[in-house]
Amino acid sequence: MVLRVVLMISLFLGTVSRVADADTLPNPSASDTLPNVVFLSPDTSRFWHMVAGFMEQVAADLEVEFDVLFDEGRHRLSYLKLVQQVLSREEKPDYLIIMWKEQVTAQILDYARRQSVKVFSFNTAVPEAAREKVGSAPREKMENWIGHLGVDNVSGGQLLARMLDQRARVLNLVRSDEPVPVVALTGTLDSSAARDRSLGLLEATDGAGSELLQSVRADWSELEARDKTSVLLRRYPNTAAIWSASDGMALGAMDAARRAGLRPGNDLVVGGIDWEPEALAAIRAGDLYVSLGRHFMGGGLALLLVHDYHRGYDFADSGQSASMHYQFKAATADNVDDIAHMLAPENWKAVDFRAFSRVFNSQLREVPVSAERLMDGFSAALMKQGGR
Template sequence: MVKGFWSCLLLCCCLAGSAIANAASVVFLNPGRSDEPFWVSYAQFMQAAAADLDMDLQILFAERDKERMLQQAREVLLGPTRPDYLMFVNEQYAGPEILRLSRGSGVKLFSVNSTLTPDQQALVGGTREQYPDWIGSMVPNDEEAGYLMARSLLAQQQHLNAGRPFELVAFSGDKQTPAAKRREKGLHRALAAYPQARLRQLVYAEWNRQRAHAQAQQLFVRYPKVEVVWSANDEMAFGAMAAATALGRKPGQDLHFSALNNSPEVLRAYLDGQVSALVSGHFTLGGWALVLLHDYDAGLDFAKHGGKDREVRLFMALDKKKAVRLLTHVELRGYKINFKSYSLLHAPKQRDYKFSLQPLLD
């Protein structure tokens, strides 16, 4: 009886150990800072997905340092213990160098958020071409995000001004990041539909609150009639808001801001009326990408179900009700999402993947 018990226990331990050993291992090169609200929430959503999908996930923060990110890639891809998959962002156009390091490593690569630009792909090829282990990419609809923020702001200001012309300034991210350029493109698309709006200046604040604050101090003095501020993320919006407040302006009243992201701080600022237009959604992308890798690792190739390279409509313009629901999920951190239900492996009747922000708004 005792012998049987111990045999059974040993078998269970072996099975558990086998399951852990067979878990797909993933390393994500997180380009952000380890105290940066967006990239921290991005990592948390990935961790929730990995736990639900039984995947072994390691996240390395590059602290906004390109050389550090490349060194991390070098250690992961050339080191003695390599993961099954490496997820990376084409931050500061580092993608081609990461691919070069991967050659012969046996590691599968997947790009998220910012993939290689068309010019870069003209030189090094696309996914599954010159680098066959670069198996896919997934990016959010960044141009639409920039457009949604701008359209909402411009429509509000046009209504307030009863058709009178008005001025705006814009804060973009990093010149060396494709996502920033795409959000700018969305801004300009919206401006084309609102001829009353005059863009006085666009500056690059590198996604940073302090840099945006310093730039805004000069811009609001240089352009005292500005009524609208477009910002490509929440950190830059807060920096500009602080500068405006110090100059006696009133965010949400005589100066209207857009913002993008999902931090509790920005969600509350939107609910309080300090932020006039808020877009969110792409912090979920890494978690959804893990669903694709989970299925691929089990032999179900996502390329046959929607393509190897995909742009996902994750960005959504929030209203007050959606902002309250998203804030609740973000503060819970566990998210309470059954990620397996979004997997074609576990839901074979689905023909394609259905990723969106909606699960966090229900």
């Protein structure tokens, strides 16, 4: 398996400089127009601006008509309103790329269906409560829901908890026969990402390795995380690890720890999720132990899949599911410089993302579409531009 992944990454990298010579004969089922795609960002945070920026570069390479709208309300009802505004336009997009929102996404899919607009969802899992209405996978009950791409948030929550446990023990913050005391910060109630990451946390903190003292909602807010962590540290002065469902909240937690006279990275360990540039800087400084990420590229991958679908190369055309998943990767002091190359916009511009499209590369049409392999290919191409 490892050899196969290496070979496919080499194939991707080799095609970056040869796209112009690739087989671009159209598929008979292809549309003769370029796709018009609107991405609806769930909020205005640094992470989602990074997602949108990466998507814009992929769109430019693929010549996709692309627009981004940000939900300033950061709530499921404001997100629904944003969808309604887009679908009320006289010139409607061909596709919406959205994130699942608890309690409203089934409405979004149905409204888009009535407007003859196709939908691709990404980043978070499909909630159990919604599956009765929309099906457990795209195209099962709603034909206009063409695909779903998700990072495994449950495994991510587990991985983050286990890495913090291991680091706390390396630092001798607890005796070898004691569980690591953990407090946790999670996101909004309507976020399935927050829910699934927390589920992974609960599965990893069984009391034998780590013990979860308390988990609180900080709604993805750095300031709210700082304030709530201050309360948690007073309530649980023996805290050895802070688990955070996002880097922004982790930064707020470290601020609170410093205000309490503690040294993050020495007196307690902190980890987050998102690969935000500020988090990588904190890893270099030794304050933040780990950040899980690469899902900032998920929107770009979703856009690539939509583009190829529109041009006649369906990502589910080999009988595979239209729902795909991939895993987080960890950034630590050992690889933080490599990860930073992946986040640099100048490196995004240096990669020709047509190299990953089946429209422009006939040899890729013979290989089943794999989200994990494509994300590995994106990663390798970006690190190559950084000289790694």
